[in-house]
Amino acid sequence: MIFREAQHADIVQIQVVRNSVRENTLSDPALVTDQDVATFLTERGKGWVCEINGQVIGFAIVDLQDHNVWALFLHPEFEKKGVGRQLQTLLLDWYFEQTKLPIWLGTSPGTRAEAFYRKSGWVEVGKHGKEEVKFEMRHEEWSLLSMQ
Secondary structure, eight states: OEEEEOOGGGHHHHHHHHTTOSSSOOSSGGGSOHHHHHHIIIIIEEEEEEEETTEEEEEEEEETTTTEEEEEEEOGGGTTSSHHHHHHHHHHHHHHHHOOSOEEEEEOTTSHHHHHHHHTTOEEEEEETTTEEEEEEOHHHHHHHHTO
16 A cells, blocks of 8 residues: 555546545535546645555545545545545644644544544534534644554
């Protein structure tokens, strides 16, 4: 497994992973365009991918403008192998090097993602949108968690 910064050339494979998930699916894959991904990678924040044999199997993208995790997704075949945790670590380490402001994310309730974030130390702070659970991570908490 190779973890590295996401590049524009990764967008096609990022979209494949995004549309392969079984939970937190998009109602319409056209809602997140290649241009949206490019904007978040190059103008609004930064992203990372995990690849095996040149194939992207997971990715994470942070949005510095809205201070949130824009995306963190794995191809279902590669869940529960530590990929999500490593992508999250890369994302949060970089984010908190840029700012000490809290970061948030939203995810559907009752999903593996919700359980993952709770186990990772994210704190539920309310609702996002109509149905998502909103979580937050503060710099102080991440500093303590990342030292363990």
